[in-house]
Amino acid sequence: MKDVKTKVEQRLKDLIIAALDEAINDNVIKIEEIPDFFIEVPQDKEHGDFAANIAMLLAREAKMPPRKIGEAIAERIKKDAFIEKVEVAGPGFINFYLAPTWANEVIFDVLKCGQEFGRQSGQKGIKIQVEFVSANPTGPMHMGNARGAALGDALASVLKLAGYDVTKEFYINDAGNQIENFGLSLEARYLELLGHESEIPEGGYHGEDIKEHMQELIEKEGDRFLYMDSPSRRAYFIEYALKKNIQRMKTDLENFGVHFDVWFSEQSLHDSGQVDEVIKLLTDKGYTYEKDGALWFKASEFGAAKDEVLIRANGLPTYFAADIAYHKNKFDRGFDLVIDIWGADHHGHIARMKGALKALGYDPDKLVIIIMQLVRLYRNGEIARMSKRAGRAVTLADIVEEVGKDAARFFFNLRSADTHLDFDLDLAIKQSDENPVYYVQYAHARISSILRQAKEQGVDLPDIDNLTKDEFDKLANLLVEESELELIKKLADFPGEIKLAADNFAPYRITVYSQELAATFHSFYNKCRVLTDDQNLTTARLLLVMAAQQVIKNALSILGVSAPDRM
RNA sequence: GCGCCUGUAGCUCAGCUGGAUAGAGCAACGGACUUCUAAUCCGUAGGCCAGAGGUUCGAAUCCUCUCAGGCGCGCCA
Incomplete structure (x- = not known):
């Protein structure tokens, strides 16, 4: 169903075109073809209900002052009960003054359509995937994840209403170095809690949650892992804690009102051989080379600033390699458009990701990456980095608890993604006119x-x-x-x-x-x-x-x- | 050094594919509740749109340069 405004705009456009045709026939205006022009609502009410800019657009070709063109068109526009007045004003706008009841129909439409009001048609069958949050499962989600969650979920809703077929997806980074570090950190805490000397490695996780995981495990299963070889018990710890963390993220997100259709595991790309496969594909096409014991992708041939490592000298694929496989997988699943929401600190990744898609023969324009600037959290007028109660970084769950889902989600969507968002905790909590x-x-x-x-x-x-x-x-x-x-x-x-x-x-x-x-x-x-x-x-x-x-x-x-x- | 984002009212930000006199919220000031919730409304004040060029009928908007801030430039993710 066409909405009231679209219908009116179309009607006015038709009237203008008819009038312009007439003016051309009358030899008053001399042009080859009618350009695209706008019907818009003027900022100032004094300028009528709608305005057209066509006269200004024609000025050059018709070699006439815009106002003269406007008048030639305006005087040929057929007026009726619906159109009360047509005027040429300003630099040459054609202003329409309509019957005050022109939009009344919208009330009828709204009440008829209910929650469907606003839905657009015409995009049926176009599949869009929105991937967002995709937080590291090595710990709780932070403020940036919260903004991403609010943004991505609202974007998905908007796209759905706009008529697209939308899938919301969370990419679980459950592979690679960080998971290694996660395991080492868990192991270190485990040993430490049982009175053994141990240290969290460089790049490890020092958060309380790591300790809590192991404390809980000890309560349940005791010290039996002391007698297990290190790689095996780390694998066990990782599986144990990862499962808990992912469950926790799901719960926290649900409490935030965000539900994902698909949770996609990075590890699954490795297990199924899709990572190897995509590397082979790039190699077969001649887009890789070996240097310093590593395998490189010629990203610089596809618009990136420099080449990138796919397989490290230690034989392990990089995050980038897995991400290429992931995006290939997305397109192979039939999405017409893939949207990623990333934090600003990942923007350096855009060019090489698009480059990789291009190298694989996909259209990089079908990948839209929304870069979201970081969140600064304010409390008592100053930047708050830590949660006061828990003595750790403020998490998504903290925000939901402290300011509530409604205020938090509203705040995160108050500004465009590319502004550095100042989140004022005091203001968000305040139940007042502010x-x-x-x-x-x-x-x-x-x-x-x-x-x-x-x-x-x-x-x-x-x-x-x-x-x-x-x-x-x-x-x-x-x-x-x-x-x-x-x-x-x-x-x-x-x-x-x-x-x-x-x-x-x-x-x-x-x-x-x-x-x-x-x-x-x-x-x-x-x-x-x-x-x-x-x-x-x-x-x-x-x-x-x-x-x-x-x-x-x-x-x-x-x-x-x-x-x-x-x- | 290179790349991306940002620079608009005291503060936080809108300003859509260029359009008419640059907007909103907060803060400030002055008004409005015997009447459907004053968590509201009405009004006043506040701006060389960072700066300089360019494109054109017309620039906060597009292009170039300069300045300022943030982020990135890893065999991390």
Whole structure:
């Protein structure tokens, strides 16, 4: 279903083209073909409901001042009851002033579609994978992972609403050096806890969680591993702790409202031979060479700054090699577009990853990498690196516990991915007007309150399914106050916002939109009473606020933020 | 040194594929609750869009250079 705005824009475009054709026939404007032009909503209300920029675009070719072109077009545009006025203004904009009821239909659409309102069509069958978080399973998730989780999940939701077939995936880095170090660290703690001298190796993990794992294991299984050879017991420790950590990550993420469709193991790529296979593929194509005992990929031939090691001199494949296999695997699974969300510290990896895909014959443009700048956590006005209670880095679970899922997810999606995000703990915790998440939720709760109040007064809530389009139109035409019309127009923006957010991979737009919508509603609320003595007006306004509530809910739902009925 | 990101109001940031007088929140100041939740609203003030060139009908937006901050440039991931 086409949304109201798209329909209107198309209609105005057709009118302009018809008028322009006429002007060309009249020999007033001389051009070869009609260029692509915009119909947009002017920033300033004084400039009408919609504006077209076509006159400026034609100025050069037609060798006429834009305003003259605009006038030639404007005077040929057929006006009707829907179009009240057409004017040429500014540098040559053609401004359209429409009947104030032009967007009313959106209320009808919202109430008919419910949670489906905003869904775009036309992308059916296009498969997109969003891979995000992919935190190291060697310990708890940190703030960066939390931002990634909020961002990735909201992005996936936006893409789904935009009509794509979306899969959310978590890549478990359960192989390689870090896992080795993880094992060595576990072993060291185990020995230490049993009174043996031992030290955590360089690059090892010093966190309390390592000790806790081993403490727990000792309680369950005692000291029997003292008598096992070192590699075997490390393998056991790794399997044991990894399983716990992964389970913990799943739980923490679920508590954060983030659910993954697929958990993909890096180790499985090694076990199944896919890593070896992809290295062989690159070698067969002549894109590798040996140097210093290692096998290198000629990444510099594919746009990267330098070549990269695939197999180390010690015979073990690098993370990069596994990642190539992983991305090949993604495309072989049939995804049309693969999106990775990485922390800013990984941006150096982009060129070589795309280079590898190119070398393998895949289109590197089908891999979109969203680089997310790092999070700075503030507490009491200063940068907080450590959790006060636990004396360790602040984790995702800490954030959920301290500030709550709703505030955290809202905050992380408040800014675009490429800004360095300042997360102010005090502000996020604060249940006050300084906290933007409550502002939006409050709008939703307020509407619930009105609806409750209506029922108490014996007013029946209107049911869109029991209204004919005619009856609806009659009611909606009663909405003539400035603040009512503003709210209606804001609702009409939602489908377009979904599209923009999806096209730009920018879910934070929805957060911003939700704030604007809430503001428009609050403003309306202060100017217009919903429950009045006028029965028809009351019904009309109920329809309006019910629609507003639905859209607020839809927007918050994308962000993973709840829409409370009371606050 | 090279690459990526950032530089817009006192602070945090929007500004979409270039468009009309650069916006919002917070902070500041002044107003609005006997009426559906004042977690709200209305108003005031606050800007050489880091700087300099260029592209054009038109630049915060695109290009080049300079300056400032962050990150990266491993046989780590």
